[in-house]
Amino acid sequence: xxxxxxxxxxxxxxxxxxxxxxxxxxxxxxxxxxxxxxxxxxxxxxxxxxxxxxxxxxxxxxxxxxxxxxxxxxxxxxxxxxxxxxxxxxxxxxxxxxxxxxxxxxxxxxxxxxxxxxxxxxxxxxxxxxxxxxxxxxxxxxxxxxxxxxxxxxxxxxxxxxxxxxxxxxx
Amino acid sequence: xxxxxxxxxxxxxxxxxxxxxxxxxxxxxxxxxxxxxxxxxxxxxxxxxxxxxxxxxxxxxxxxxxxxxxxxxxxxxxxxxxxxxxxxxxxxxxxxxxxxxxxxxxxxxxxxxxxxxxxxxxxxxxxxxxxxxxxxxxxxxxxxxxxxxxxxx
Numbered sequence: 001x002x003x004x005x006x007x008x009x010x011x012x013x014x015x016x017x018x019x020x021x022x023x024x025x026x027x028x029x030x031x032x033x034x035x036x037x038x039x040x041x042x043x044x045x046x047x048x049x050x051x052x053x054x055x056x057x058x059x060x061x062x063x064x065x066x067x068x069x070x071x072x073x074x075x076x077x078x079x080x081x082x083x084x085x086x087x088x089x090x091x092x093x094x095x096x097x098x099x100x101x102x103x104x105x106x107x108x109x110x111x112x113x114x115x116x117x118x119x120x121x122x123x124x125x126x127x128x129x130x131x132x133x134x135x136x137x138x139x140x141x142x143x144x145x146x147x148x149x150x151x152x153x154x155x156x157x158x159x160x161x162x163x164x165x166x167x168x169x170x171x
Numbered sequence: 172x173x174x175x176x177x178x179x180x181x182x183x184x185x186x187x188x189x190x191x192x193x194x195x196x197x198x199x200x201x202x203x204x205x206x207x208x209x210x211x212x213x214x215x216x217x218x219x220x221x222x223x224x225x226x227x228x229x230x231x232x233x234x235x236x237x238x239x240x241x242x243x244x245x246x247x248x249x250x251x252x253x254x255x256x257x258x259x260x261x262x263x264x265x266x267x268x269x270x271x272x273x274x275x276x277x278x279x280x281x282x283x284x285x286x287x288x289x290x291x292x293x294x295x296x297x298x299x300x301x302x303x304x305x306x307x308x309x310x311x312x313x314x315x316x317x318x319x320x321x322x323x324x
Contacts, residue, residue: 003248003312003315004248004312007246007248007249007252007311008249008252010246010249011249011250011252011253014233014236014237014240014246014249014250014253015233015253017232017236018229018230018232018233018235018236018237019229019232021232021236022228022229022230022231022232023228023229025202025228025232026205026228029205031206032205033205033206033209033224033227033228034224035224035225036220036221036224037209037220037223037224038220039209039210039213039220039223040220042210043210043213046210078272078274079272079274081272082272096274097274097288124213124214125274126274127274
């Protein structure tokens with residue numbers, strides 16, 4: 001048997017051994033994983049559990065009524081390129097990685113009676129939740145997150161907008 | 172030339188120790204937290220749902236076994252090939268997700284949700300590891316070629 005053939009068989013053996021050990025350890029572990037799991041559902045549930053104190057969850061049916069209201073500011077927490085491709089009409093772009101530098105500017109333009117609603121792509125995307133937490137920590141009293149995200153908005157057949165951000169209100 | 176060979180031998184041993192050590196270290200937190208690793212793998216949005224938990228259960232053990240084998244100096248071509256293949260797969264996955272703007276954790280060394288997000292520096296690290304893996308693989312092949320009697324060469 002040639003050198004490389006033997007090494008390939010050893011490599012396959014190592015991977016096979018890892019598979020057996022991994023499955024075996026998981027089997028005896030008290031908190032072992034099921035072999036197959038619906039991760040979308042699991043993470044949607046975890047997303048609600050991980051919400052910081054003082055941040056409300058906005059269900060999809062209530063979201064439709066809030067979009068476009070003058071006392072509600074919608075923030076898209078995804079990277080700007082996704083916002084430009086499509087976003088909920090009336091939303092502003094505030095990617096979570098830019099939040100530190102721009103939240104103060106945003107809050108300076110808003111009254112305390114304004115509700116801020118953040119969203120991301122879907123419940124597994126943490127950016128909407130994280131942006132809401134940062135805004136809440138900056139002192140704004142009324143912050144909510146639309147956890148279902150733009151995927152649910154689109155799936156419900158609601159309208160979408162596209163194009164660059166026009167800047168925060170009052171800017 | 173003997174001095175040069177000795178120098179390159181030491182270099183290869185160091186490269187094997189470095190790469191093996193990195194993967195052994197990287198595997199430990201993942202073995203301890205398979206659930207968190209599965210969540211990270213899901214967030215890469217590359218594998219189908221049916222393979223996510225299986226990958227979370229198996230992948231850290233592949234890293235551990237291949238890393239230990241590489242450090243031990245036995246079957247170095249096989250273990251270096253596995254680890255180089257893993258770094259190649261991780262590099263492709265990270266590049267793909269960075270290019271499509273996904274916000275995700277690398278899961279390279281820790282499964283902690285508070286760890287920094289993956290960025291282009293993460294890809295740079297994977298490329299360095301791939302380079303070291305390539306060196307180990309080439310060195311194993313050369314060592315084998317040098318050990319073959321001239322009549323068979």
